[in-house]
Amino acid sequence: MWNKVTYFIIGMLTISIVISGCSLSEKSFAELKISNDVQQKEVFIDGYSDSNEEALKFAVVSILSLSETQRTYQPFIEYLEHELDRPVKIIQKQTYGEVRALFEEGKVDAGIVCAYLAVIGENKEIMKGITTPIKEDSSTFTSYIIVNESSEAESLSDLQGKSMAFSDPLSYSGYLYAEYETFSAGYELDEFFGSTHFTYSHDNTIKSVSKGLVEAGATHSGVFDELKNQNNPIVDNIKIIEKGPYVGNSPVIINPDIDETLKKDLEKTILTMHEDPSGEEALKLLGIMGFEPFNRDLFNPIQEMKDDLEQ
Numbered sequence: 001m002w003n004k005v006t007y008f009i010i011g012m013l014t015i016s017i018v019i020s021g022c023s024l025s026e027k028s029f030a031e032l033k034i035s036n037d038v039q040q041k042e043v044f045i046d047g048y049s050d051s052n053e054e055a056l057k058f059a060v061v062s063i064l065s066l067s068e069t070q071r072t073y074q075p076f077i078e079y080l081e082h083e084l085d086r087p088v089k090i091i092q093k094q095t096y097g098e099v100r101a102l103f104e105e106g107k108v109d110a111g112i113v114c115a116y117l118a119v120i121g122e123n124k125e126i127m128k129g130i131t132t133p134i135k136e137d138s139s140t141f142t143s144y145i146i147v148n149e150s151s152e153a154e155s156l157s158d159l160q161g162k163s164m165a166f167s168d169p170l171s172y173s174g175y176l177y178a179e180y181e182t183f184s185a186g187y188e189l190d191e192f193f194g195s196t197h198f199t200y201s202h203d204n205t206i207k208s209v210s211k212g213l214v215e216a217g218a219t220h221s222g223v224f225d226e227l228k229n230q231n232n233p234i235v236d237n238i239k240i241i242e243k244g245p246y247v248g249n250s251p252v253i254i255n256p257d258i259d260e261t262l263k264k265d266l267e268k269t270i271l272t273m274h275e276d277p278s279g280e281e282a283l284k285l286l287g288i289m290g291f292e293p294f295n296r297d298l299f300n301p302i303q304e305m306k307d308d309l310e311q
Contacts (some may be wrong), residue, residue: 018292053086055171059099059111061168075282083269084262095200096170103127103255109246110254110266115247116172119302127253129294132265135249135287140298141222143173143244147207149237153216156181160195165208165217168200171178172302173220177244180305203227210234216241218228223251226287248298252291 060073069092077088091108093099096117102108103126112133113121121127129239132139145156147247153159158177167174182192191194194207199205202223209217221243227235252270254263273279283290 009309011172032130033037040160053084055087055089056084056087056106056110056266057091058078059102059108059113060090060095061094061099061114065274072285075278075285078275079273079279079282080266080269096168100126100170105245105255106255106257108255109258109262112250112252113277114168114171114250116176116302116306117170118251118253119299119306120170120249121253122296123303125256128256129251129253129296131252131270131291132264132294133249133251133286133288134290134292135222137279137289138224139247139249139292139295141220141249142251143177144219144224144240145178145242146206146219146220146238146240147216148209148212148269149239151215151241153241158241159216160187160192161194162187162215163195163197165197165199165205165214166204167202168198171202171220172247173244174202174205174218176302176305178218180309181242181244206238208236209215210236210238245301248295248299251294 052170052295058071069090073090077090091111093102096114097111099111100117100121101106102235103111103121104124113127118129120128122129131263137143145159147153147159153162165176166178169175179189182189194220195214197219199208202220205219206224208214224235224238224240226272231277254266270291271293273283
């Protein structure tokens with residue numbers, strides 16, 4: 001139960017800090033949100049198919065505003081509908097935990113989830129990876145530990161007692177890597193850092209560090225690199241002080257219980273999208289060059305970290 005809410009207005013950003021009485025491992029964390037849009041707890045985005053087939057329910061995490069998610073996913077939905085000859089419904093959730101619950105309860109058929117959640121889902125047999133996206137000619141990414149350029153910190157070990165922003169407790173780049181490195185050094189997160197905060201978005205973590213709301217953050221290399229390539233000023237005053245092992249990009253996963261024919265059709269459609277001009281255009285909006293078959297070996301570093309933490 002959230003028991004304290006404080007609002008700050010800084011420029012055009014709305015920042016809300018929510019203190020949780022219980023969270024991961026029953027420890028107290030602060031939730032830090034920075035957004036130009038009202039965050040949606042659950043959003044449904046429908047395509048335009050008039051097929052009588054049952055809709056394919058596809059889950060995504062709400063790292064973008066409703067309007068931006070609709071803009072970027074609409075061509076993807078329409079392409080899947082055309083190729084599968086059935087309606088497609090995007091179910092947009094705010095956190096990876098909520099997406100995990102959808103699969104546990106059998107309420108969705110497929111989705112794009114973070115690498116860490118894909119490993120958890122496969123282990124629990126509630127998800128099965130089918131394809132991995134290729135972005136910037138790579139099927140992998142890593143975790144960046146970032147600080148303001150004015151910081152004297154040169155590695156994660158220099159951040160003891162500092163304030164730290166994480167994206168989501170089920171994120172590899174935005175949580176697990178930092179948690180693992182802290183654990184390996186003999187500390188719990190709340191013992192090592194002065195304060196810890198969840199932003200529930202990689203770009204919000206970057207903004208938190210850039211604006212000086214926190215002293216450091218853990219974020220997705222792909223998100224940071226894209227902002228850098230776009231010459232976005234939000235990263236101009238940020239430096240990367242540590243990188244984690246590279247792992248597979250956020251994969252497309254399915255509910256293992258879906259119809260086998262639908263599973264094969266979906267996998268084939270996604271793997272060949274880049275060969276079709278309309279499919280290629282839809283992928284461009286998502287920042288994806290194409291897909292390759294799911295390779296569990298790319299996610300081994302996550303499994304190893306998870307196993308060590310659970311011992």
